[in-house]
Amino acid sequence: MKKENSAPTMKDVAREAGVALGTVSKVVNGLPVGDSYRLRVEDAIQKLNYQVNSYAQGLKANKTYTIALLIPNTIDPFYASLTYHINIALMKRKYRMLLCTTDFDPLLEQEYVTMAQHNKVDGIIGLTYNPNLIVEENTPFVAIDRSMGPKIPCVACDNFAGGQLAAEKLAELGCKNVAFLRSGSALVNEPNKRKSGFEAGCLSRGLSYEMKIINDGEPYEEFEYFLSEHISNGKLSFDGIFCVTDRLAYLVLHTLHKLNQQVPEDIQLIGFDGIRSFGNIDYHCSTIVQPVPEMAEMCVDLLLRENMMMKPPLVCLPVTYAYGRTTKEI
């Protein structure tokens, strides 16, 4: 019992076609082979339903045509969208994708990186907020949303411009006194530039602004306190609010309703990310949309690019504004 119900190998094809092993390999890899031979081999491949074993291939070539995607989860819609588009971009290039959900666990993240360094995958695309992650410089790695040093390319949307755009939109909508609300990681990462961009935008448009920033672990209620403290005579002192994510905007919208504030009549609310209900119906709020398909394409392109010199440390892709019923229509 050599190979019971196992898949046919090149050897089987060679025997079937009555040619040598090497000839089959050449046919499979598109190398020059005499036409009569080629035909016989192709017939045999058809007949046996042969398919190359890419692991054996990888064993030779030290190349697996597999890349790993490190991502906290696929439940969050932004992560889910990234996962999908990166998968598509890789498949277009005949690469497979190993999904590694890390749940923000630094140990798991490090484990996956180590795996890649040992040639189990050809590269990694990683979205991680772990500042201690060790990635050797010769490991093909592309980071999303967080710079991991000058040698590792980072892909993000243009968060700064997004913040500016939000400020500009609020100004266009007639706001005079706006607020920026942020929760999330205090680490240095690209999304944190949303704040700076927003400030810059407010300054250039003469908007007076206030900020409320809470860090991971602090309760959402902080924002409720903040907002209710800014209500006098039943009226919120802000006429525009920019939230660091659509998710936060969604929560804030509920809070504003609870506080009897009218959105968008009295308050313009803008989020960030461009999340849609059920993945593809409507936006949860007016929002700055991240170009997720383009970001995915860019990640894959950078990762598989041969020329290391051509890998820029940071690539920012353009964002757009989308109306989502929490602002007046312009």
Place this chain on the structure above:
Amino acid sequence: MKKENSAPTMKDVAREAGVALGTVSKVVNGLPVGDSYRLRVEDAIQKLNYQVNSYAQGLKANKTYTIALLIPNTIDPFYASLTYHINIALMKRKYRMLLCTTDFDPLLEQEYVTMAQHNKVDGIIGLTYNPNLIVEENTPFVAIDRSMGPKIPCVACDNFAGGQLAAEKLAELGCKNVAFLRSGSALVNEPNKRKSGFEAGCLSRGLSYEMKIINDGEPYEEFEYFLSEHISNGKLSFDGIFCVTDRLAYLVLHTLHKLNQQVPEDIQLIGFDGIRSFGNIDYHCSTIVQPVPEMAEMCVDLLLRENMMMKPPLVCLPVTYAYGRTTKEI
């Protein structure tokens, strides 16, 4: 230049430890080895940061510790949730997961199945509505939501019971005249049992009901026509609506608002799936919740189960009702 910056191999470890290749293999695989040898090998492994090449391992053992998940996409929240939980369940068992998004493309689906049959992966978990998909009986395969023959286990939630539960809830909420709305595949699949269950529930609770069913490709507007035709004197003739998915319920809710109908005051609306905004905030509607983590666990369990005899053709997992503001609170 044999292996430039490549990963260390067993041979390297053996040389470093001053032992034979086979000894290293035994240490790695936990086979009995003399203590002094084991120690030296372990030291060498540490020192070189050695890690087994699982592709070479798989080449020998015809086992890759990798399974493929066939799923249309990860954008749809239900698919996204399944993907995440299956990934977790596999990682717990030290299996890797190849993500194969198919976009409902039958050709792609077949390609992935063929790949698995050639021992590139140890098995497949597949959510596909392709009735022509050919899966050989000896290929480890677990289907989600669609039976693919008696030899292939299918995992689903208890869709029939879910339909019944929806009817019962509507009855409890005081509804007298309800409607069932369904869009989607006309193929025989598990979710289609929601309709039968709902009918059974209505009959046993004495609810009069009507159905509106449209198939893939027909426009959503059909439902708008249907609903507006059932309005007389500004009032909808239904006091309860069960939608086949949360997604449809979400769309229907908007339509009802457009038609000036009050939910939940005048109309109780129940969906199916248990989708939450942003993955983990609140439900979009009152809904029948699928036990996604349990379904994921069951898929993996069945797939990796040795004993083929113990693989039941269909496993239905219990659903629950969740309040989501489109019904009165009970």
Place this chain on the structure above:
DNA sequence: TTGTATGCGTTATCAT
């Protein structure tokens, strides 16, 4: 108990 040799499926380097 430890070392040696062979084969897994493929590619590439040789002769032919």
Place this chain on the structure above:
DNA sequence: ATGATAACGCATACAA
């Protein structure tokens, strides 16, 4: 142009 053969990293049957 085609066929034989070694090598990739590992597991294992067998020899020592």
